[in-house]
Amino acid sequence: MAQVRVYNKGYDLDTGVGELLHTTTVRHAFGMIRRGVADPVVLAIVEDRIVPTALELTRQLSGAWVEGAGRRSIGFSYQAIHERDHWCCTYCGRSVSKTPPCEALLATVDHVVPVSRGGPSSWLNLVSACKECNNRKGARTPEEAGMLLRVDPYDPARSYRVGGHVEALPDAIAS
Numbered sequence: 001m002a003q004v005r006v007y008n009k010g011y012d013l014d015t016g017v018g019e020l021l022h023t024t025t026v027r028h029a030f031g032m033i034r035r036g037v038a039d040p041v042v043l044a045i046v047e048d049r050i051v052p053t054a055l056e057l058t059r060q061l062s063g064a065w066v067e068g069a070g071r072r073s074i075g076f077s078y079q080a081i082h083e084r085d086h087w088c089c090t091y092c093g094r095s096v097s098k099t100p101p102c103e104a105l106l107a108t109v110d111h112v113v114p115v116s117r118g119g120p121s122s123w124l125n126l127v128s129a130c131k132e133c134n135n136r137k138g139a140r141t142p143e144e145a146g147m148l149l150r151v152d153p154y155d156p157a158r159s160y161r162v163g164g165h166v167e168a169l170p171d172a173i174a175s
């Protein structure tokens, strides 16, 4: 089932830049639109049906919120990191794969804060990266390497951290 990207209010239609909160199912996306929680910003035709592929919340979320609280957590693995990041390099955005057309695009998992600096192997510190970007970044932070994370890492089952603190999932989005 196709996933719909959900952006915080402030999504820029012209550049496609926005704060990605999480992804959801098409069915849930229609529910959010019906409830006035979100507006569709990108549409696609899938099997002769117009479906949203990206939504923008109608009001801005700040702080952090918990998605699917109580749901059992998603199994953590390097494979799961690539799936969360849609098999795209978090730094350059190119598609990565275990069997890439060239070695530069080999799927690797990068520690945002390097292991040598005490960076943990966790949902929030691991991202999908192509071999080329991973090698270029080396044992540096993205800031030191002058590289930008296109999407902030998040735990798909537990939370999305926007600010420094945790807020309850707004009722309107809980269903």
Ligand SMILES: [Zn+2]
Pocket: 089, 090, 091, 092, 093, 094, 129, 130, 131, 132, 133, 134
């Ligand atoms: Zn890359």
